[in-house]
Amino acid sequence: MGTVAFDDIKTPYGHAEMAIGGAATYISLAASYFCKPVNVVSVIGHDFPEETLQEMRSRGVNTDGIKVIPDQKSFFWAGEYSDNLNARETLATELNVLADFDPVLPQAYRTSEYIMLGNLTPAVQSKVLDQAIEPKFVAMDTMNFWMDTAWDSLLEVIPRVDVLIINDEEARQLSGEYALAKAAQKILDMGLTYLIIKKGEHGALLFHEKDDVFFAPALPLSVVKDPTGAGDTFAGGFMGYMAKTEDLSFENMKRAVIYGSAMASFCVEEFSIEQLLRLDDEKINARIQQFTQLVHFEL
């Protein structure tokens, strides 16, 4: 569940106008390399290209849960990245169809075992969980905006999921702690079993209880053209791998974090969903080998 939308993205490498974006777009495409079907719940307007939905379906993404509102436009975000791509400014946010989004899971979706709640209001995330029948493993994303504006309902959703996937700044705001090791303990105490803190170009940390911590590096890439969607692509790869393997152990979750990181590394090499449409097992496995080599040492 998440947005399926348009982005206008400026980076030092170019300007993508009306590019395909949205959390659920990135999540579902990334997950589609690991399991099928990927059931998307979202909402779009009359302007979203049928061609893209067709491409998603051809990758095993079920778009039945994407509601079309004929007289409105799709969600739109415009942003510009700094020279080094490590900061971005939002130039425009048009909610459009998202303003009244009330997610309804098609009957076939309700028994989905692996659920990824993309970043939206905690209330909308809760509504999805209300309709799900005994999911095995639930992950959610959130952002600073909901910590500022919907704190109580955010703290109600968190204990209902298994893993929260947020970035370092979000973890710091949510916990009030700067050191990520301390932040993680406070956040786990909010009722979570697992916590993933994404650090962008600096990798990702997976926390579980007091001393279980795993660090996945980011690949040092020569070219990063557009960081948009990297976090959602990470989440999609992570959840896709979890759903494929059906193994909820910490050991397997580490592998899922590496797969998520690998998928994110592809995402940022081109604008929009460009790379996510043309991957295959061979490319993914080769990149997983690069991650393995990157941190491998023997004592």
Place this chain on the structure above:
Amino acid sequence: MGTVAFDDIKTPYGHAEMAIGGAATYISLAASYFCKPVNVVSVIGHDFPEETLQEMRSRGVNTDGIKVIPDQKSFFWAGEYSDNLNARETLATELNVLADFDPVLPQAYRTSEYIMLGNLTPAVQSKVLDQAIEPKFVAMDTMNFWMDTAWDSLLEVIPRVDVLIINDEEARQLSGEYALAKAAQKILDMGLTYLIIKKGEHGALLFHEKDDVFFAPALPLSVVKDPTGAGDTFAGGFMGYMAKTEDLSFENMKRAVIYGSAMASFCVEEFSIEQLLRLDDEKINARIQQFTQLVHFEL
């Protein structure tokens, strides 16, 4: 070779006045856990405590190469860290004895096989190498200031060493490239076999030729009190391990980077050299295990 000096350090955790500092102090103490003797070349004034030199000697550090200038004061640096410790402001720099530092290697030092050139003017670093007789492995540190003020002599020293150990901002300035993968290739082309780029709380990268790259994480610590000396402690641990093992292979250098990272993780937990005086093999090995666990996964 490097400074043996005083620091005045303010961090959110306290204020250390006239604390023991200096690159060579951190480097030699860190290295002393792996090999003996560690021969220090430096210069101090009348004010440097004999007690500290005695502590260094008791750890196997040879202080014969530390010249004492009776009528001058030791090098002094004062700085204040930001709330999050990720930025620091220099409040004072008093060169004192360092102004005319002309390093002279005692006869017994000249056949040292492993040489670490701490951050000082490239001309001083060159003078040390001029006196060394066929060293096996030479590492050097440098900083932005020398790139601004001594570019040509910096580019003359670099090809004389085996590994350059700098931080990410220094690598970016030295190469003119933001992406570290690109920066590394440009810097290696300046005549190096190996390059280590330290990223502080985000770990360290070891580069060797086109595709050999290794990433060592930083440990997510609950408390970081004082980052001063972390980079020098890393270098000392790295070089100490290299000298102990006498194995110049890339595989062994990876281990050395992990040992350097472990030593740096101890350094930042307390002010000044406090932690570096009270470690032992048991503590070091336990921390190495934490690093191993942190990145370990099996496909």
